[in-house]
Structure formats: C-alpha cells, structure tokens
Amino acid sequence: MRTPALALLSAALLLLPASTAWACASCACGDPTLTSMGGEQPFEGRLRLSTMLRAWGHTEGRTGVDAQRLRELRMDVAVAYAPRPWLVLAVNLPLQAREVQDVSLGMERGWGLGDLDVSAKAFVWKDKEFSPDQLVSVVGGVKLPTGPRLHARDGTTLGIDAQPGSGSVDPMAGLAWQGFRGKWSFLASALGFLPSRGRDDYRLGASLRTQVAAQYQPSPTWAVRLGVDSRAERAPDTNGTPEEAGGGFIAYASPDVLFSPGMDVVVQAGVRIPFVNQLRRVSSTPIAVLSLAYDL
Template sequence: MRTPNLLLAAVCAALLTPASGAWACASCACGDPTLTSMGGEQPFEGRLRLSTMLRAWGHTEGQQNLDAQRLRELRMDVAVAYAPRPWLVLAVNLPLQAREVRDVSLARERGWGLGDVDVSAKAFVWRDRDFSPDNLLSVVGGVKLPTGPRLAARDGTALGLDAQPGSGSVDPMGGLAWQGFRGSWSFMASVLGFLPTRGREDFRLGASVRTSVGAQYQPSTRWAVRLGLDSRAERAADTAGVSEEYGGGFIAYVSPDVLFSPGMDVVVQAGVRIPVVNQLRRVSSTPIAQLSLAYDL
C-alpha cells in the first residue's frame, strides 16, 4: 500500500476540481507524485507534456597537434508527448543545433539550424496494477527523419558532414524500458538499439546499442536527486562501405541529476553526463551538460 501517494491524489483532486470542471494535476491522474523528466512519465489517457532541453557537449577525433578535429555543439530540443490511450505515449522531438568544427590547422566551420525530427511511440505492455502501479514495462520504437536542411558556407559550398545539423538519413530505433516505484525511491532501466541508414555523401553512422539504468530519491514533492549510468556500444561509421578511422567501441557515463518542481505540473531538471569509461577508437569526449523543463497541460 502506498498511503501517502493515495492521500496526495485525494488532496489534489479536492483542491483542483471546481464545481463546473474536471481538471486535475498530472500526479493526481496517474496516482503517483514522482518527479519525472520527459520520457519517464507515467501514462494516463489524455496526458499532454511539453518539454525543452538544452545540451552542451563535444568530442575530439584524432591526435592532438597531428590530425585532431574538434566538434562542439549547443543543442535545444523541443518535444511534445501525448497519450491517446492509457497504455500508449506518442512523442515528437525537434532539435535546434549550433555546431562548430575546428581542425588542427585552425580551419573552422560553423553551422546552425533545425536538425532531424524524431518521432517515437512507447507502448506499456505490462503493469502490476491499473492505478498507481509499482512496475511498468514498455516497448519503445521510433525513427529519426531527414528533415534537417543541408547548410552551405558563404561561398555556396556545402559544409562538412560534422558541421551539418542533419544527417540526411532515416534512422530507426527500438527497445525495452522498465520503471519501478518504491515509496520515495524510483528506478528505471532501458536498452535501445539504433540502426542508421545511409545519408549524405554515402555516409552511415554505425549501429549502436544504448543502455541506461538509474535510481531516484525524492524526499519531498518539490525536489529529487537521481544517479544513473548511461552507456553506448557502437560500430564505426563508414563512407561507401569503407570504415572511418575514428569511432566505434564503447563509452559509459555517470549521470547525476537534480529535479525540482517550482509549481504544479512543472519539472526542472539539471545534470551532467560524465564519461568514466571511454574505449572509443581515437575519440575523446567532453562531459555533457543538460538543463530541461517539462510541463503537463
């Protein structure tokens, strides 16, 4: 029994249900007050969530002072997720990206614009009970579409692939996700596979498997802390069937986050992804800084 959760739901319902309407907070509707980021929310029919996320990251390929090429990106994702059924969540994500590529000769390319749209669906195939479940198992599927424009420099020549916000490829993905709730604690785990296709200049990113596990402690309804471990195992990219000299291998990040709710149905999340294991071939990665805002309508 999760008496505090049921009590919170009852209080929310009493406070938010006027005589002429039936509006209720998202925590009341799903029966659990756990603060969740985009993609981790519990489903209920009609749930609509908007979010935006800022990310800053980079990596360097090759050897310093020899053939190094540095990529830096600042990215803002705008996403919407809607649950047309209690067991189904549909989502669309649109990125806005600013990229800078600089090689060892100090030659530099900059590109910014809309990137490739992601569309996805999450189907909850099992839950231990209908209202306020302790365990949720879902199947995830989606595809990245080649919606990003091809950018050109001032002289009209196309920017290099690394400076482009879009790849020009259709990249499907799929996998499984689990969520568990135990009082003030919640847990999650997922495994997703990505299978990129060929895009511009006959370039194809390598297939990859990405995993994520995490635990969250929430001592109050206003804030929570989370610690996770994210990993990616990938094949090297190739151009026309010839493998690239860089990339391919395995990388893992430790991922601490803080979540805060400044008001009803609003969640702010700040965190960083710190690379702790890097077995990528001739690629060094920076930490990934993240800041997001989610709002349930």
C-alpha cells in the same frame, strides 16, 4: 556562437507555462514522482511539453596531427501525448549550433533545425491498474531526414560534422522498465539504433544505448537521481569503408537534480561525465543538461 545561443535560449523561454494547468498530472496517474520527459507514468489524455538544452563536444584523431574538435549547443523541443492509457506518442525536434575546428585551425560553423524524431511507447505490463509499482514498455521510432543541408557564405557545402542533420532515416527500438517504491524510483532501458546511409554515402554505425538510474525524492518539490548511460557502437563508414575514428564503447555517470517550482512543472539539471571511454580515437567532454517539462 552568440547568435545561435541567444536563439536557443529565446525558444526555450517560449515553452514556459503562461497559466495554471486545469488538472494535476500526479493526481491523474496516482504517482507524485518527479519525472523528466520519457519517464512519466501514462494516463489517457496526458499531454507533456518539454525542452532540453545540452552542451557537449568531442575530439577525433591525434592532437597536433589530424585532430578535429566538435562543439555543439543543442535544444530539443518535444511533445508527448497519451491517446490511450497504455500508449504514449512523442515528437522531438532539435535546434543545433555546431562548431568544427581542424588541426590547421580552420573552422566551420553551422546552425539550424536538425532531424525530427517520432516515437511510440507501448506499456505492455504493469502490476496494477492505478498507481502501479512496476511498468514494462516497448519503444519504437524513427529519425527522419528533415534537417536542411547547410552552406558556407561562399556557397560551399559545410562538412558532415558541421551539419545539424545526417540526411539518413534511422529506426530505433527497445525495452524499458520503471519501478516505484516509496520515495525511490528506478529506471532501466535498452535501445537499439540502425542508421541508414545518408549524405555523401556516410553512415553512422549501428548502436545499443542503455540507461539505468535510481532516484530519491524526499520532498514533493525536489529529487536527486544518479544513473549510468552507455553506448556501444560500430564504426561509421563512408561508401562501405570504415572511418578511422569512432566505434567502441563509452559510459557516462549521470547525476541530476529535479525541482518542481509549481504544479505540473519539472526542471532538471545535470551532467553526463564519461568514466569509461573505449571509443576508437575519440575523446568526449562532459555533457551539461538543463531541461523543463510541463504537463497541460
């Protein structure tokens, strides 16, 4: 896994800003709140670049019987642009390194570009024009099957869990609310996903993902956030036959620290800790998160 890890970190360094921005994004939107990608206030012409590193894993099945362990290191590179004061368009491309080990200690490794996400967020209501205290938005998007199918050295196709892409077209839609009050800010969202059938007649189950978070910012340069992320999903199926593992509900406690080392730069570090896990025959590890966002 050393080569994929070095590739991910090298690509992340390419997104570091090389020069000072021409304008302050906080001044343009009238709000100094430190925000991660997707939580920013819109203003016409805002362009934000970001990268996020995530390390996570899960185990399906019964230990010593039919268990299969998945570990992934993933880097997402994203661009968001606001062509209008009420509209933000975003594109996200992941680079993934996956390792799958079954109960017989057989192992598969795959790494490469994953499936491209494109989305749009339309702000449909705000309580005032400049520096609003409340925002409501609708979100829509789709994951496209851009990830290549990977093969082992002997030419055989890697299993589905070792592939960075699913080969499916997965639309999503939802609602989000943001609130700002002095040193505090709040976020709540609900997104529904409806995956289509992908490679080998495999289809992930439809899911509803929610997020609620509160952030306290005592200084212009740093803030702390605590949230709860959850996912309720149907079991995946192959050619209409439900899989034995998967489907159910899981919730994560999500503490984060945000830091701004310079104008228009936000670094975020955190962890997603599963505290409720009602997924069927699936146990999940905590998710380590490190991200960088930069406004041009």
